[in-house]
Amino acid sequence: MKDLLRAHFEKIITLTDSEFEYISSHFTHKKLIKHQFLIQEGETVKNEFFVLKGCLKSYMIDSDNKMHVLQFALPDWWISDYHALYKQVPSSLYIDPVESAEVLVISLEDKEKLCNELHKVEHFFRKKTNLGYVGLQQRVLGLINTDARDRYEQLIKQYPALFQMVPKQLIASYLGVTRETLSRLYKNPK
Amino acid sequence: MKDLLRAHFEKIITLTDSEFEYISSHFTHKKLIKHQFLIQEGETVKNEFFVLKGCLKSYMIDSDNKMHVLQFALPDWWISDYHALYKQVPSSLYIDPVESAEVLVISLEDKEKLCNELHKVEHFFRKKTNLGYVGLQQRVLGLINTDARDRYEQLIKQYPALFQMVPKQLIASYLGVTRETLSRLYKNPK
DNA sequence: AAAATAGTGTGACATACATCAAATTATTTT
DNA sequence: AAAATAATTTGATGTATGTCACACTATTTT
Numbered sequence A, B: 001m002k003d004l005l006r007a008h009f010e011k012i013i014t015l016t017d018s019e020f021e022y023i024s025s026h027f028t029h030k031k032l033i034k035h036q037f038l039i040q041e042g043e044t045v046k047n048e049f050f051v052l053k054g055c056l057k058s059y060m061i062d063s064d065n066k067m068h069v070l071q072f073a074l075p076d077w078w079i080s081d082y083h084a085l086y087k088q089v090p091s092s093l094y095i096d097p098v099e100s101a102e103v104l105v106i107s108l109e110d111k112e113k114l115c116n117e118l119h120k121v122e123h124f125f126r127k128k129t130n131l132g133y134v135g136l137q138q139r140v141l142g143l144i145n146t147d148a149r150d151r152y153e154q155l156i157k158q159y160p161a162l163f164q165m166v167p168k169q170l171i172a173s174y175l176g177v178t179r180e181t182l183s184r185l186y187k188n189p190k
Numbered sequence C: 001a002a003a004a005t006a007g008t009g010t011g012a013c014a015t016a017c018a019t020c021a022a023a024t025t026a027t028t029t030t
Numbered sequence D: 001a002a003a004a005t006a007a008t009t010t011g012a013t014g015t016a017t018g019t020c021a022c023a024c025t026a027t028t029t030t
Helices: A003-010 A017-024 A082-087 A108-117 A119-145 A148-158 A168-175 A179-187 B003-010 B017-024 B082-087 B108-117 B119-145 B148-158 B168-175 B179-187
Strands: A028-032 A047-061 A067-073 A094-107 B028-032 B047-061 B067-073 B094-107
Touching (some): A003 A017, A047 A108, A067 A168, A067 B119, A082 B119, A108 A119, A119 B067, A119 B082, A119 B108, A148 A168, A148 A179, A168 A179, B003 B017, B028 B047, B047 B108, B067 B168, B108 B119, B148 B179
Antiparallel strands (some): A028 A094, B047 B067, B047 B094
16 A cells, blocks of 8 residues: 555665655555545645545635636645645645545654655655656746647646546636636637 | 855755855856856756846747746846756756846756765755745746736735846736736736 | 937737536436 | 436627737947
Protein backbone atom coordinates (compact mmCIF):
# COMPACT_ATOMS: atom_id res chain seq x y z
CA MET A 1 0.00 0.00 0.00
CA LYS A 2 2.90 2.30 0.64
CA ASP A 3 4.76 0.94 -2.38
CA LEU A 4 3.59 3.87 -4.42
CA LEU A 5 5.10 6.26 -1.89
CA ARG A 6 8.41 4.45 -1.93
CA ALA A 7 8.54 4.42 -5.70
CA HIS A 8 7.67 8.11 -5.58
CA PHE A 9 10.66 8.92 -3.36
CA GLU A 10 12.97 6.69 -5.29
CA LYS A 11 12.38 8.58 -8.51
CA ILE A 12 14.61 11.22 -6.95
CA ILE A 13 16.55 9.71 -4.05
CA THR A 14 17.54 6.20 -2.96
CA LEU A 15 16.44 4.80 0.39
CA THR A 16 17.36 1.77 2.44
CA ASP A 17 14.52 -0.38 3.73
CA SER A 18 14.95 0.94 7.23
CA GLU A 19 15.07 4.55 6.07
CA PHE A 20 11.87 4.10 4.12
CA GLU A 21 10.22 2.34 7.01
CA TYR A 22 11.15 5.23 9.25
CA ILE A 23 9.86 7.80 6.79
CA SER A 24 6.63 5.98 6.07
CA SER A 25 5.90 5.55 9.78
CA HIS A 26 5.06 9.26 9.76
CA PHE A 27 2.24 8.81 7.26
CA THR A 28 -1.26 7.60 8.03
CA HIS A 29 -3.57 6.00 5.54
CA LYS A 30 -7.00 7.46 4.88
CA LYS A 31 -9.93 6.36 2.69
CA LEU A 32 -12.26 9.08 1.51
CA ILE A 33 -15.78 9.05 0.17
CA LYS A 34 -17.32 11.72 -2.03
CA HIS A 35 -17.92 14.98 -0.18
CA GLN A 36 -15.56 14.03 2.65
CA PHE A 37 -13.42 17.11 3.05
CA LEU A 38 -9.74 17.05 3.87
CA ILE A 39 -9.69 20.83 4.18
CA GLN A 40 -12.46 23.41 4.39
CA GLU A 41 -12.36 27.18 4.11
CA GLY A 42 -11.50 28.93 7.35
CA GLU A 43 -9.77 25.96 8.93
CA THR A 44 -6.19 25.78 10.11
CA VAL A 45 -4.18 23.48 7.86
CA LYS A 46 -1.71 21.08 9.44
CA ASN A 47 -1.38 18.32 6.89
CA GLU A 48 -0.27 17.51 3.39
CA PHE A 49 -1.69 14.64 1.34
CA PHE A 50 -0.15 12.14 -1.04
CA VAL A 51 -2.71 10.59 -3.39
CA LEU A 52 -2.79 6.78 -3.70
CA LYS A 53 -6.08 6.27 -5.54
CA GLY A 54 -8.76 8.34 -7.22
CA CYS A 55 -8.60 12.05 -7.81
CA LEU A 56 -8.83 15.01 -5.45
CA LYS A 57 -9.59 18.63 -6.18
CA SER A 58 -8.77 21.87 -4.42
CA TYR A 59 -10.98 24.85 -5.08
CA MET A 60 -12.21 28.15 -3.74
CA ILE A 61 -15.73 29.55 -3.57
CA ASP A 62 -15.90 33.22 -4.54
CA SER A 63 -18.23 35.94 -3.30
CA ASP A 64 -20.79 35.05 -5.99
CA ASN A 65 -20.75 31.46 -4.71
CA LYS A 66 -18.93 30.26 -7.78
CA MET A 67 -16.37 27.48 -7.54
CA HIS A 68 -12.87 27.85 -9.00
CA VAL A 69 -10.72 24.74 -9.22
CA LEU A 70 -7.09 25.40 -8.40
CA GLN A 71 -5.72 21.89 -8.70
CA PHE A 72 -6.53 18.27 -9.45
CA ALA A 73 -4.38 15.61 -7.80
CA LEU A 74 -4.09 12.16 -9.33
CA PRO A 75 -2.22 9.20 -7.78
CA ASP A 76 1.46 9.86 -7.19
CA TRP A 77 0.92 13.54 -6.58
CA TRP A 78 0.60 15.84 -3.56
CA ILE A 79 -2.12 18.24 -2.52
CA SER A 80 -2.85 20.69 0.29
CA ASP A 81 -3.60 24.36 0.77
CA TYR A 82 0.04 25.36 0.71
CA HIS A 83 -0.67 29.01 1.28
CA ALA A 84 -2.50 28.22 4.50
CA LEU A 85 -0.05 25.50 5.48
CA TYR A 86 3.18 27.42 5.02
CA LYS A 87 1.99 30.79 6.20
CA GLN A 88 -0.23 29.41 8.96
CA VAL A 89 -3.26 31.42 7.96
CA PRO A 90 -6.83 30.11 7.73
CA SER A 91 -7.48 28.13 4.59
CA SER A 92 -9.23 29.77 1.66
CA LEU A 93 -9.70 26.45 -0.11
CA TYR A 94 -11.74 23.28 0.03
CA ILE A 95 -10.16 19.94 -0.76
CA ASP A 96 -12.19 16.79 -1.34
CA PRO A 97 -12.25 13.80 -3.69
CA VAL A 98 -13.86 13.94 -7.11
CA GLU A 99 -15.29 10.47 -6.48
CA SER A 100 -13.79 8.32 -3.75
CA ALA A 101 -10.08 8.29 -3.03
CA GLU A 102 -7.26 7.13 -0.80
CA VAL A 103 -4.45 9.28 0.52
CA LEU A 104 -1.47 9.17 2.82
CA VAL A 105 -1.44 11.98 5.35
CA ILE A 106 1.62 13.65 6.82
CA SER A 107 1.70 16.64 9.13
CA LEU A 108 3.83 19.65 8.27
CA GLU A 109 5.56 19.16 11.60
CA ASP A 110 6.60 15.60 10.73
CA LYS A 111 7.64 16.59 7.25
CA GLU A 112 9.88 19.31 8.63
CA LYS A 113 11.26 16.86 11.18
CA LEU A 114 12.11 14.36 8.45
CA CYS A 115 13.69 17.07 6.32
CA ASN A 116 15.81 18.02 9.28
CA GLU A 117 16.85 14.50 10.20
CA LEU A 118 17.55 13.24 6.69
CA HIS A 119 19.29 15.53 4.27
CA LYS A 120 18.14 13.46 1.34
CA VAL A 121 14.50 13.85 2.30
CA GLU A 122 14.98 17.60 2.28
CA HIS A 123 16.62 17.18 -1.11
CA PHE A 124 13.65 15.19 -2.33
CA PHE A 125 11.14 17.81 -1.28
CA ARG A 126 13.18 20.66 -2.72
CA LYS A 127 13.24 18.91 -6.10
CA LYS A 128 9.55 18.15 -5.84
CA THR A 129 8.59 21.75 -5.11
CA ASN A 130 10.79 22.91 -7.94
CA LEU A 131 8.76 20.81 -10.31
CA GLY A 132 5.53 22.07 -8.83
CA TYR A 133 6.77 25.62 -9.28
CA VAL A 134 7.58 24.99 -12.92
CA GLY A 135 4.17 23.46 -13.49
CA LEU A 136 2.40 26.46 -12.02
CA GLN A 137 4.54 28.82 -14.05
CA GLN A 138 3.45 27.03 -17.21
CA ARG A 139 -0.14 27.34 -16.09
CA VAL A 140 0.21 31.08 -15.53
CA LEU A 141 1.67 31.46 -19.01
CA GLY A 142 -1.25 29.49 -20.40
CA LEU A 143 -3.80 31.65 -18.63
CA ILE A 144 -2.12 34.85 -19.77
CA ASN A 145 -1.44 34.11 -23.38
CA THR A 146 -3.80 31.51 -24.75
CA ASP A 147 -7.56 31.44 -25.16
CA ALA A 148 -9.87 28.91 -23.56
CA ARG A 149 -9.84 26.58 -26.54
CA ASP A 150 -6.07 26.27 -26.57
CA ARG A 151 -5.94 25.72 -22.83
CA TYR A 152 -8.55 23.00 -23.23
CA GLU A 153 -6.62 21.27 -25.99
CA GLN A 154 -3.38 21.40 -24.04
CA LEU A 155 -5.04 19.92 -20.98
CA ILE A 156 -6.54 16.91 -22.73
CA LYS A 157 -3.22 16.27 -24.40
CA GLN A 158 -1.34 16.42 -21.11
CA TYR A 159 -3.85 14.62 -18.86
CA PRO A 160 -6.21 12.48 -20.94
CA ALA A 161 -7.03 10.51 -17.78
CA LEU A 162 -8.79 13.53 -16.29
CA PHE A 163 -11.52 13.39 -18.92
CA GLN A 164 -12.68 10.00 -17.78
CA MET A 165 -12.64 10.71 -14.06
CA VAL A 166 -13.70 14.33 -13.79
CA PRO A 167 -17.03 16.01 -14.66
CA LYS A 168 -16.62 18.56 -17.39
CA GLN A 169 -17.87 21.40 -15.25
CA LEU A 170 -14.88 20.90 -12.98
CA ILE A 171 -12.55 20.88 -15.93
CA ALA A 172 -14.18 24.07 -17.19
CA SER A 173 -13.61 25.63 -13.80
CA TYR A 174 -9.96 24.58 -13.79
CA LEU A 175 -9.54 26.15 -17.22
CA GLY A 176 -11.14 29.37 -16.03
CA VAL A 177 -14.29 29.24 -18.19
CA THR A 178 -17.93 28.37 -17.57
CA ARG A 179 -19.28 24.89 -18.29
CA GLU A 180 -21.41 26.38 -21.09
CA THR A 181 -18.35 27.79 -22.81
CA LEU A 182 -16.43 24.54 -22.47
CA SER A 183 -19.35 22.63 -23.93
CA ARG A 184 -19.40 24.92 -26.95
CA LEU A 185 -15.65 24.66 -27.40
CA TYR A 186 -15.56 20.96 -28.01
CA LYS A 187 -18.89 20.80 -29.83
CA ASN A 188 -17.55 23.21 -32.43
CA PRO A 189 -13.92 22.32 -33.05
CA LYS A 190 -11.75 24.85 -34.82
CA MET B 1 27.80 44.42 -2.11
CA LYS B 2 26.97 40.90 -1.11
CA ASP B 3 25.44 42.08 2.15
CA LEU B 4 22.01 41.84 0.63
CA LEU B 5 22.63 38.21 -0.23
CA ARG B 6 23.78 37.40 3.27
CA ALA B 7 20.78 39.12 4.81
CA HIS B 8 18.64 37.20 2.35
CA PHE B 9 19.99 33.84 3.50
CA GLU B 10 19.85 34.81 7.13
CA LYS B 11 16.12 35.46 6.99
CA ILE B 12 15.81 31.68 6.93
CA ILE B 13 19.10 30.12 8.09
CA THR B 14 22.11 31.28 10.12
CA LEU B 15 25.60 31.26 8.63
CA THR B 16 29.08 31.71 10.00
CA ASP B 17 31.34 34.20 8.26
CA SER B 18 33.35 31.44 6.65
CA GLU B 19 30.23 29.59 5.50
CA PHE B 20 28.89 32.71 3.90
CA GLU B 21 32.20 33.49 2.32
CA TYR B 22 32.28 30.01 0.86
CA ILE B 23 28.73 30.28 -0.45
CA SER B 24 29.19 33.73 -1.89
CA SER B 25 32.38 32.70 -3.67
CA HIS B 26 30.10 30.83 -6.09
CA PHE B 27 28.32 33.98 -7.18
CA THR B 28 29.59 36.49 -9.69
CA HIS B 29 28.49 40.09 -9.84
CA LYS B 30 27.02 41.51 -13.02
CA LYS B 31 25.88 45.00 -14.03
CA LEU B 32 23.23 45.22 -16.70
CA ILE B 33 22.13 47.98 -18.99
CA LYS B 34 18.73 48.23 -20.66
CA HIS B 35 18.21 45.59 -23.36
CA GLN B 36 21.09 43.48 -22.07
CA PHE B 37 19.59 40.00 -21.96
CA LEU B 38 20.38 37.44 -19.30
CA ILE B 39 18.33 34.86 -21.17
CA GLN B 40 16.88 34.74 -24.67
CA GLU B 41 14.39 32.39 -26.26
CA GLY B 42 15.93 29.23 -27.60
CA GLU B 43 19.02 29.35 -25.42
CA THR B 44 20.16 26.76 -22.94
CA VAL B 45 19.79 28.10 -19.40
CA LYS B 46 22.56 27.42 -16.91
CA ASN B 47 22.19 30.20 -14.37
CA GLU B 48 19.92 31.69 -11.80
CA PHE B 49 19.99 35.37 -10.80
CA PHE B 50 19.65 37.18 -7.50
CA VAL B 51 18.65 40.82 -7.94
CA LEU B 52 20.69 43.47 -6.09
CA LYS B 53 19.47 46.65 -7.80
CA GLY B 54 16.83 47.70 -10.27
CA CYS B 55 14.10 45.50 -11.66
CA LEU B 56 14.20 42.62 -14.11
CA LYS B 57 11.40 41.09 -16.13
CA SER B 58 10.87 37.67 -17.66
CA TYR B 59 8.49 37.37 -20.58
CA MET B 60 7.54 35.36 -23.62
CA ILE B 61 6.75 36.50 -27.14
CA ASP B 62 3.76 34.69 -28.63
CA SER B 63 3.06 33.76 -32.24
CA ASP B 64 1.38 37.14 -32.85
CA ASN B 65 4.56 38.82 -31.61
CA LYS B 66 2.87 39.94 -28.42
CA MET B 67 4.80 40.07 -25.18
CA HIS B 68 3.51 38.42 -22.00
CA VAL B 69 5.27 39.25 -18.75
CA LEU B 70 5.61 36.25 -16.47
CA GLN B 71 7.52 37.84 -13.62
CA PHE B 72 9.09 41.01 -12.29
CA ALA B 73 12.06 40.66 -9.96
CA LEU B 74 12.93 43.45 -7.53
CA PRO B 75 15.99 43.48 -5.25
CA ASP B 76 16.15 40.57 -2.82
CA TRP B 77 14.39 38.24 -5.22
CA TRP B 78 15.41 35.53 -7.69
CA ILE B 79 14.73 35.12 -11.37
CA SER B 80 15.47 32.65 -14.16
CA ASP B 81 13.63 30.50 -16.67
CA TYR B 82 13.06 27.70 -14.20
CA HIS B 83 11.31 25.50 -16.70
CA ALA B 84 14.29 25.61 -19.02
CA LEU B 85 16.77 25.43 -16.15
CA TYR B 86 15.33 22.46 -14.31
CA LYS B 87 14.21 20.45 -17.29
CA GLN B 88 17.18 21.37 -19.45
CA VAL B 89 15.10 22.37 -22.44
CA PRO B 90 15.63 25.49 -24.58
CA SER B 91 14.31 28.63 -22.98
CA SER B 92 10.93 29.98 -24.03
CA LEU B 93 11.52 33.23 -22.17
CA TYR B 94 13.49 36.44 -22.37
CA ILE B 95 14.93 38.03 -19.24
CA ASP B 96 16.31 41.55 -19.18
CA PRO B 97 16.24 44.63 -16.95
CA VAL B 98 13.40 47.12 -17.01
CA GLU B 99 15.96 49.91 -16.78
CA SER B 100 19.48 49.11 -15.59
CA ALA B 101 20.14 46.55 -12.88
CA GLU B 102 22.69 44.57 -10.92
CA VAL B 103 22.51 40.87 -10.19
CA LEU B 104 24.48 38.07 -8.62
CA VAL B 105 24.80 35.05 -10.88
CA ILE B 106 25.04 31.44 -9.76
CA SER B 107 25.09 28.38 -11.98
CA LEU B 108 22.63 25.56 -11.38
CA GLU B 109 25.62 23.28 -11.02
CA ASP B 110 27.10 25.34 -8.19
CA LYS B 111 23.75 25.73 -6.51
CA GLU B 112 23.26 21.97 -6.51
CA LYS B 113 26.80 21.52 -5.23
CA LEU B 114 26.16 23.91 -2.35
CA CYS B 115 22.86 22.21 -1.54
CA ASN B 116 24.69 18.94 -1.43
CA GLU B 117 27.58 20.14 0.70
CA LEU B 118 25.57 22.18 3.19
CA HIS B 119 22.28 20.80 4.41
CA LYS B 120 21.17 24.21 5.58
CA VAL B 121 21.62 25.69 2.12
CA GLU B 122 19.35 22.99 0.75
CA HIS B 123 16.93 23.86 3.54
CA PHE B 124 17.09 27.51 2.55
CA PHE B 125 16.27 26.85 -1.07
CA ARG B 126 13.46 24.46 -0.24
CA LYS B 127 11.83 27.13 1.91
CA LYS B 128 12.40 29.71 -0.77
CA THR B 129 10.79 27.63 -3.51
CA ASN B 130 7.88 26.88 -1.22
CA LEU B 131 7.21 30.59 -0.95
CA GLY B 132 7.55 31.02 -4.68
CA TYR B 133 5.08 28.19 -5.18
CA VAL B 134 2.57 29.81 -2.87
CA GLY B 135 2.96 33.12 -4.65
CA LEU B 136 2.28 31.56 -8.03
CA GLN B 137 -0.71 29.71 -6.65
CA GLN B 138 -2.18 33.00 -5.50
CA ARG B 139 -1.55 34.44 -8.92
CA VAL B 140 -3.36 31.55 -10.62
CA LEU B 141 -6.34 32.06 -8.31
CA GLY B 142 -6.31 35.75 -9.18
CA LEU B 143 -6.26 35.06 -12.90
CA ILE B 144 -9.07 32.52 -12.63
CA ASN B 145 -11.49 34.28 -10.37
CA THR B 146 -11.05 38.03 -10.52
CA ASP B 147 -11.43 40.53 -13.31
CA ALA B 148 -8.66 42.78 -14.59
CA ARG B 149 -9.64 45.70 -12.34
CA ASP B 150 -9.38 43.63 -9.16
CA ARG B 151 -6.06 42.16 -10.23
CA TYR B 152 -4.80 45.66 -10.90
CA GLU B 153 -5.90 46.93 -7.50
CA GLN B 154 -4.34 43.98 -5.71
CA LEU B 155 -1.06 44.50 -7.51
CA ILE B 156 -0.66 48.18 -6.65
CA LYS B 157 -1.53 47.38 -3.06
CA GLN B 158 1.06 44.59 -2.88
CA TYR B 159 3.87 46.21 -4.89
CA PRO B 160 3.44 49.99 -5.00
CA ALA B 161 7.14 50.25 -5.91
CA LEU B 162 6.46 48.67 -9.31
CA PHE B 163 4.38 51.62 -10.42
CA GLN B 164 7.32 53.98 -10.20
CA MET B 165 9.84 51.75 -11.91
CA VAL B 166 7.84 49.91 -14.55
CA PRO B 167 6.07 51.26 -17.67
CA LYS B 168 2.35 50.66 -17.51
CA GLN B 169 2.31 48.55 -20.65
CA LEU B 170 4.48 45.99 -18.86
CA ILE B 171 2.20 46.01 -15.87
CA ALA B 172 -0.77 45.51 -18.18
CA SER B 173 0.99 42.57 -19.74
CA TYR B 174 1.74 41.05 -16.32
CA LEU B 175 -1.95 41.38 -15.43
CA GLY B 176 -2.98 39.70 -18.67
CA VAL B 177 -4.69 42.71 -20.29
CA THR B 178 -3.78 45.14 -23.06
CA ARG B 179 -2.29 48.52 -22.24
CA GLU B 180 -5.48 50.17 -23.57
CA THR B 181 -7.62 48.21 -21.13
CA LEU B 182 -5.34 49.02 -18.20
CA SER B 183 -5.40 52.69 -19.13
CA ARG B 184 -9.20 52.67 -19.10
CA LEU B 185 -9.31 50.80 -15.79
CA TYR B 186 -7.55 53.44 -13.77
CA LYS B 187 -8.98 56.38 -15.71
CA ASN B 188 -12.47 55.27 -14.75
CA PRO B 189 -12.31 53.97 -11.18
CA LYS B 190 -15.19 51.87 -9.92
C1' DA C 1 17.05 72.45 -29.20
C1' DA C 2 15.65 69.27 -32.68
C1' DA C 3 14.81 64.88 -33.92
C1' DA C 4 13.91 60.34 -32.82
C1' DT C 5 12.01 56.97 -29.91
C1' DA C 6 9.22 55.09 -26.25
C1' DG C 7 5.21 55.35 -23.65
C1' DT C 8 0.29 56.64 -22.86
C1' DG C 9 -4.62 57.90 -23.86
C1' DT C 10 -9.04 57.78 -26.50
C1' DG C 11 -12.66 56.60 -29.85
C1' DA C 12 -15.11 53.22 -32.88
C1' DC C 13 -15.85 48.75 -33.49
C1' DA C 14 -15.15 43.46 -33.01
C1' DT C 15 -15.16 39.28 -30.37
C1' DA C 16 -14.64 35.82 -26.84
C1' DC C 17 -16.78 34.59 -23.11
C1' DA C 18 -20.41 35.14 -19.30
C1' DT C 19 -25.16 35.03 -17.89
C1' DC C 20 -29.73 33.37 -17.57
C1' DA C 21 -33.31 30.22 -18.63
C1' DA C 22 -34.84 25.99 -20.13
C1' DA C 23 -34.55 21.39 -22.27
C1' DT C 24 -32.10 17.04 -22.43
C1' DT C 25 -29.35 13.30 -20.88
C1' DA C 26 -26.84 10.56 -17.44
C1' DT C 27 -26.23 8.81 -12.88
C1' DT C 28 -27.62 7.71 -8.11
C1' DT C 29 -30.77 6.61 -4.68
C1' DT C 30 -34.91 4.49 -3.01
C1' DA D 1 -38.25 0.67 -12.35
C1' DA D 2 -39.38 5.09 -10.60
C1' DA D 3 -37.95 9.09 -8.57
C1' DA D 4 -34.50 12.19 -7.46
C1' DT D 5 -30.31 14.32 -8.36
C1' DA D 6 -26.35 15.64 -11.06
C1' DA D 7 -24.31 16.78 -15.42
C1' DT D 8 -24.55 18.50 -20.04
C1' DT D 9 -26.30 21.04 -23.99
C1' DT D 10 -28.53 24.86 -26.47
C1' DG D 11 -30.43 29.51 -27.50
C1' DA D 12 -30.84 34.47 -26.66
C1' DT D 13 -28.65 38.23 -24.92
C1' DG D 14 -25.15 41.09 -22.20
C1' DT D 15 -20.46 42.65 -21.07
C1' DA D 16 -15.53 42.90 -20.44
C1' DT D 17 -11.79 43.12 -22.93
C1' DG D 18 -9.29 43.10 -27.48
C1' DT D 19 -8.13 45.42 -31.91
C1' DC D 20 -6.96 49.10 -34.82
C1' DA D 21 -5.99 53.77 -35.83
C1' DC D 22 -4.27 57.90 -34.43
C1' DA D 23 -3.24 61.79 -31.31
C1' DC D 24 -0.71 63.19 -27.48
C1' DT D 25 3.09 63.28 -24.07
C1' DA D 26 7.38 62.05 -22.13
C1' DT D 27 12.12 60.70 -22.54
C1' DT D 28 16.42 59.75 -24.97
C1' DT D 29 19.70 60.56 -28.42
C1' DT D 30 22.12 63.43 -31.60
